[in-house]
Amino acid sequence: MVDKAAIARQFIEAIPHARALGLKLTSIGNGEAGITMPYSKELVGDPRTGVIHGGAVFAALDTCCGAAVMSHPSAPGGTATIDLRIDYMRAATPGQTITTQATCYHITRNVAFVRATAMDEDEGLPVATAAGSFTVEGL
Amino acid sequence: MARSRPEPVQVVKQRRDAALNAIVEGVPYIRFLDIGFDRRGDELTGVLNFDQKLIGNPLLPALHGGVTAAFLEVTAVITLSWEFLLPKIESGELDASDIADYEKVRFPKTVDFTVDYLRSGLPRDAYARAFISRAGRRYASVRVEAWQDNHARLFAQASGHFLMPQPATDGK
Numbered sequence: 628m629v630d631k632a633a634i635a636r637q638f639i640e641a642i643p644h645a646r647a648l649g650l651k652l653t654s655i656g657n658g659e660a661g662i663t664m665p666y667s668k669e670l671v672g673d674p675r676t677g678v679i680h681g682g683a684v685f686a687a688l689d690t691c692c693g694a695a696v697m698s699h700p701s702a703p704g705g706t707a708t709i710d711l712r713i714d715y716m717r718a719a720t721p722g723q724t725i726t727t728q729a730t731c732y733h734i735t736r737n738v739a740f741v742r743a744t745a746m747d748e749d750e751g752l753p754v755a756t757a758a759g760s761f762t763v764e765g766l
Numbered sequence: 767m768a769r770s771r772p773e774p775v776q777v778v779k780q781r782r783d784a785a786l787n788a789i790v791e792g793v794p795y796i797r798f799l800d801i802g803f804d805r806r807g808d809e810l811t812g813v814l815n816f817d818q819k820l821i822g823n824p825l826l827p828a829l830h831g832g833v834t835a836a837f838l839e840v841t842a843v844i845t846l847s848w849e850f851l852l853p854k855i856e857s858g859e860l861d862a863s864d865i866a867d868y869e870k871v872r873f874p875k876t877v878d879f880t881v882d883y884l885r886s887g888l889p890r891d892a893y894a895r896a897f898i899s900r901a902g903r904r905y906a907s908v909r910v911e912a913w914q915d916n917h918a919r920l921f922a923q924a925s926g927h928f929l930m931p932q933p934a935t936d937g938k
Contacts, residue, residue, distance in 0.1 A: 647798075671795060683836065707831070713835075
């Protein structure tokens with residue numbers, strides 16, 4: 628049997644922009660995925676506070692959502708974002724790694740529905756949450 | 767009464783360009799993505815300069831959806847900041863050197879941002895323009911469009927809500 632998790636990990640870590648952000652796939656399988664993004668000065672949105680730009684958090688969440696779709700047992704392979712909404716709850720604490728967790732909670736022949744959250748080391752309140760829909764495509 | 771003479775064009779341009787540069791160049795993430803802004807009067811166009819590290823799907827290849835979203839969000843925030851700061855720059859209340867001063871200048875914060883991916887982003891430069899639907903004292907609503915070769919064929923559009931910077935004395 629094909630190891631989908633291994634394929635997905637390889638695929639995600641080979642994405643040029645995922646490498647540029649330092650994304651690491653920490654868990655994947657059954658429509659769920661976890662990805663971390665280490666703190667980097669290059670990703671700062673306001674140099675006066677050192678807080679990571681919301682756009683970088685968006686990119687990490689989008690990648691994590693895509694990985695969750697690919698790992699769903701009913702997904703034939705590839706996917707692309709149709710739409711993604713992010714709500715920003717608070718600024719991420721400077722210096723801390725951001726951990727994203729996504730769940731593909733429903734999938735049809737054509738569309739996958741995904742929810743995700745982004746946390747820093749304070750797991751009491753998410754930094755951001757995301758909800759979106761993705762295409763379902765063959766590899 | 768005689769109208770005061772308009773300022774020489776280079777003085778106006780220098781002041782506005784210096785202020786815009788101070789806003790844009792101060793942000794490491796904007797440099798990381800290599801986004802620039804074209805200013806024509808009060809209109810700003812974001813320019814995303816293509817680089818291999820912006821690729822999200824190496825098989826097609828296509829821009830990473832997160833890059834597209836970030837580009838749209840950066841364009842929205844800079845356009846909103848510019849709209850908010852320009853009157854203060856024109857009145858002489860602020861100049862380019864004040865932009866780095868946290869006490870004097872604060873930027874809008876994103877509350878939520880929704881991106882529609884209309885077609886895949888090609889591996890080349892992209893452009894974006896933001897339209898402020900409403901700018902209130904506390905909240906602003908902004909719509910953004912992004913295109914590549916053909917302005918009529920958008921590859922992404924977004925809309926979002928922003929919390930406007932409040933005066934430092936607020937609530938004290």
